[in-house]
Structure formats: C-alpha cells, structure tokens
Amino acid sequence: MKTLRSYVCGSWHEARTGLAPLVNPATEENIAQAGSDGIDFQAVLDHARQVGSPALRSLSWQQRGEILKSMSKVLRENRDELLALSRENSGTTLADGSFDVDGASGTLAYYYSLARTLGEKPFLMEGEATALSKSGELVGQHVLVPRRGVAVHINAFNFPTWGFAEKAACSILAGMPAITKPATATAALTERAIELIVAAGVLPPGALQLVVGSTGDLLDHLEPLDVVAFTGSADTARSLRSRAHLLEANVRFNVEADSLNAAVLAPDVAPGSATFELFVRDVVREISQKTGQKCTAVRRILVPAARLAATREALIAGLGRVVTGNAAAEGVTMGPLATAAQLADSLAGVAELRREAEILFGTGLRSDGVGSPAGKGYFLAPTLLEAADARAAQAIHRREVFAPVATVLPYDGGAGTAAELVALGEGTLVTSAYTDDPAWLGELVASGGSATGRLYVGSEAAAPEAPGSGAALPQNLHGGPGRAGGGEELGGVRGLGLYLQRVALQGSRSLFERI
Numbered sequence: 001m002k003t004l005r006s007y008v009c010g011s012w013h014e015a016r017t018g019l020a021p022l023v024n025p026a027t028e029e030n031i032a033q034a035g036s037d038g039i040d041f042q043a044v045l046d047h048a049r050q051v052g053s054p055a056l057r058s059l060s061w062q063q064r065g066e067i068l069k070s071m072s073k074v075l076r077e078n079r080d081e082l083l084a085l086s087r088e089n090s091g092t093t094l095a096d097g098s099f100d101v102d103g104a105s106g107t108l109a110y111y112y113s114l115a116r117t118l119g120e121k122p123f124l125m126e127g128e129a130t131a132l133s134k135s136g137e138l139v140g141q142h143v144l145v146p147r148r149g150v151a152v153h154i155n156a157f158n159f160p161t162w163g164f165a166e167k168a169a170c171s172i173l174a175g176m177p178a179i180t181k182p183a184t185a186t187a188a189l190t191e192r193a194i195e196l197i198v199a200a201g202v203l204p205p206g207a208l209q210l211v212v213g214s215t216g217d218l219l220d221h222l223e224p225l226d227v228v229a230f231t232g233s234a235d236t237a238r239s240l241r242s243r244a245h246l247l248e249a250n251v252r253f254n255v256e257a258d259s260l261n262a263a264v265l266a267p268d269v270a271p272g273s274a275t276f277e278l279f280v281r282d283v284v285r286e287i288s289q290k291t292g293q294k295c296t297a298v299r300r301i302l303v304p305a306a307r308l309a310a311t312r313e314a315l316i317a318g319l320g321r322v323v324t325g326n327a328a329a330e331g332v333t334m335g336p337l338a339t340a341a342q343l344a345d346s347l348a349g350v351a352e353l354r355r356e357a358e359i360l361f362g363t364g365l366r367s368d369g370v371g372s373p374a375g376k377g378y379f380l381a382p383t384l385l386e387a388a389d390a391r392a393a394q395a396i397h398r399r400e401v402f403a404p405v406a407t408v409l410p411y412d413g414g415a416g417t418a419a420e421l422v423a424l425g426e427g428t429l430v431t432s433a434y435t436d437d438p439a440w441l442g443e444l445v446a447s448g449g450s451a452t453g454r455l456y457v458g459s460e461a462a463a464p465e466a467p468g469s470g471a472a473l474p475q476n477l478h479g480g481p482g483r484a485g486g487g488e489e490l491g492g493v494r495g496l497g498l499y500l501q502r503v504a505l506q507g508s509r510s511l512f513e514r515i
C-alpha cells in the first residue's frame, strides 16, 4: 500500500512506523497510510528559518507573486488527476472536488494579481503619514514588514487543497516560509498537490514544507516571531493555542473553527419572488455541497412564521433532488462523509438536535449510498429539522453537526429579533440574509453585524451573479468572532497581515519619502 510522504528539509521522508490508514469513504477500502515518525522537527524549523526565510525575503512582492502564479498553474494543469484523487480520498463529486481544487488555484492566482499592486518597497505602507509636530516635518507612519519567522499551517480534513493553498498564498507572498500540515485522513490530495508543485521546481528552497501525520514536538520549538494558523475544531484549537510554550513565547495563533452559520429570510420576501427562489437555491446548496462538510455551511434557517409553510415545501423539494452515493456512480450529486469518526459524530449530533427539533426531511440515520456496496460507506442523506421555539433551543445554536444537516427556526419580529437569534450561535463565519428591504438590512447590519465575520446578502438584483454564502472568496475576510475562532484570513491584502509585523515609524517626513 502507498505510504504518503512528508516533504521536509528539501527531501521526501517516508515513515516506517506509526502509520494511520486512509480510506475511500464511499467503499471503506484502504487507499494509503500516513505518519510522520522519524522527522526531526527542530531540523524542519531550522531549514525554514535558515534557508526558506532569507530566500523569500530576498525576493520582491512581484517575484513572490510569480511563485504563486506558477503554483496555481501546476494545480490547474493537473486538475483531472487531483479531482480523481479527491473522489478517492474524500468521496467528493466532481463539483465538490472542484470547489476545493479550483478554489486553491483561483486563490493562488488572485494573490499573484494582488502582488502586482504592492509596489517596490520591501515593506508595505499602511495608511497616510500623520503629523506629530507643529511644522509637520515630524510624522508617524505605520509600515508592515515580513516577520523573520516560520508559519505553521494546520488544516482541517474538508479542504485538502484549498486549505493548504489559501494559507500558503498569504504567507509566501508575505515572505514567510510555511510548514503545512493537512488532516491525516484526507492528506493524499495535499501530498500529491505539493509533490507536483515541488517537481515543477517553482519554489525557492525551504519556502514550503509538508508534514503528513503528527506534528510531534514541532510546536514546542516555535519562537516569538513565528505564526500558527489553525483550521479545525474548537476543541483542538483550544488545546493547541493554550500550550504553555506557545503562551510563553507569545506566538501569534490564528484560529478558524466551528460555526453555526445562519440563513435569515426577511419578512419582505414573498414566496415565488426571485429573492425567495435564491434563498431556497442557496440553502439547499449550502446544506448538501461537500456533504455539508464546510465551515461556512448553513446550519440554522431563520424564517418568518408566516413563511414557514412555503419554506418547508420548497426546501423539502430541493433536498429531495439530492442523490446520495458513491461519486463514481452515474447520477450521484452528493458523496459520503469523509471518515467513520465524522459519521459517528454527525449521527450523535442529529440525535442531540432531535431533543429540540422534529425531522422534516431525511432520517438522520446512516443510509446506503447509490453505487456503493450495502452496509459500506459513510453516508448520511440530507436531513432537515424544525424547532418550534428558536429562543428556547440550546443545541441548535451550539452543536455543529458537520454534515448535510440544518434546522428551520421560525421567528416573529424585525431584523433586531433575527439578529438576537443569530447571536445565540455565539459568533459565526457567515450569516446570509435574503431581503430587498434596505431598512430591514440596515437594522440587521447594525444590530447583528458584530456576531459574524461575513454578511452575505441575497437580493433580486444580486441573484443572477450570487456565488452563494459558502464560498470564501479571497477578496474578502474569512473568519468570525467567538465560537468561529476569532481569526482572520484572506480579505485581499489584509490576509498578509498575519505574517507581517506592524511597525510605527516616527521621524522626518522628507527622509521617509525618500526610503
């Protein structure tokens, strides 16, 4: 069986012990094994610090952008192979695999374009200089300088390509070498993507290393100018970010974690309208895309009580068209969950939600999948629930079921009421609102905006081009407050901020102008 390898210190390392199996989630067949035994993590960090960091910092923004462009090209040229691997290791349909693989090449390409706008200085100017003296000659100017450290990227299982690429794009462009660690269960795709990129010779030495399997004692050797960017569950985030060594060294730690995202239908939206149709289309897609294994998927659907019957009917019709099964089989539109552990956790989660909500559609139980042997595969068909009392519900607002599972919650009142209910999720990555009423929207932004990282607004005018609330576009912030981790990624040039040090320059305006 194939053993996945790590790319460390400029060569490929294959572990011989401590190997965990990777399976095809549609058939439960073993496809590979992976582990990191034998890696000297201090040497990995030294390689990044001594080789990768100076190599990247010696390049201009534009030259680092060229690296991202080449990485993007490699992913695009090998798209078919990567999509096939995505199906084998993650069970994805073509469309779901493309969300990950094309999302990765698109994000790298976006940051290449951005690099071309960053100028010639080896640091970025932030805002205008501010006068500090009467004459105006003494000024303060904030600048952003690449940190002389290492970026450690720890990613979740659900985006093996995009997850590595969106973080690597920002740190490499910012001049920081990256050590990327994918979730072991779906690491085959990340390993192959990086193997192709390394083989293409587009990376400076030490700029990107890959650890497949455990990170061993890596985190215990981090230093104050290093950065950890973590995506995964809130529990893992808590245990990692509170490690004594990381706290003592004050290592920057960015977290993207769980999120009970809400879709809110406003009272002005009538069934049959373009905005209502968009709401239904988006919500059905956000429940079923990537089998609901998206941090941005809709988990709660807030609907005015007067629109409940029409919403139920439309969502049930939409979810009824989803065909769950082995993505290799004809007609299948949604694959399995990625692992046995995810299936077990999701079934337990649905059982918890059912204490507060009735099932409207689906069973909330494991099913067989079209095209898979009976009894095999981690299948859970779309499951829609409804809770009568949105305010009294507890688990609905707290328990993230990482699967095609969502709950309809009726509400009465204005945007303020909707915002209060959304806030019961204690911080989300994205909230989607469907309305054509500017007054309602203004109230929602003012009263509910602080509980979410992104507010996606579906309306009649936006409907023809709306990408859906689940897409984390590189132009805008990805991250959210509270339960969502409190982190910030992407967002154009802001995405580089995690890897740059802000410095307040104080001194002569005329001197600064000539740097």
Ligand code: NAP
Residues within 6 Å of the ligand: 154, 155, 156, 157, 158, 181, 182, 183, 184, 185, 213, 214, 215, 231, 232, 233, 234, 235, 236, 237, 240, 255, 256, 257, 258, 259, 294, 295, 400, 402, 429, 484, 485
């Ligand atoms: P997870 O179990 O927390 O694992 C996340 C990552 O942490 C994996 O790479 C895992 O590696 C690693 N890890 C676990 N223990 C570690 C340790 N002691 N030291 C170093 N690394 C460690 O989460 P998951 O099951 O992969 O992902 C699902 C969760 O991620 C969901 O809750 C979802 O909401 C969240 N998520 C959030 C976002 C976002 O952007 N906000 C995006 C996607 C997913 P191993 O696989 O080797 O254990």
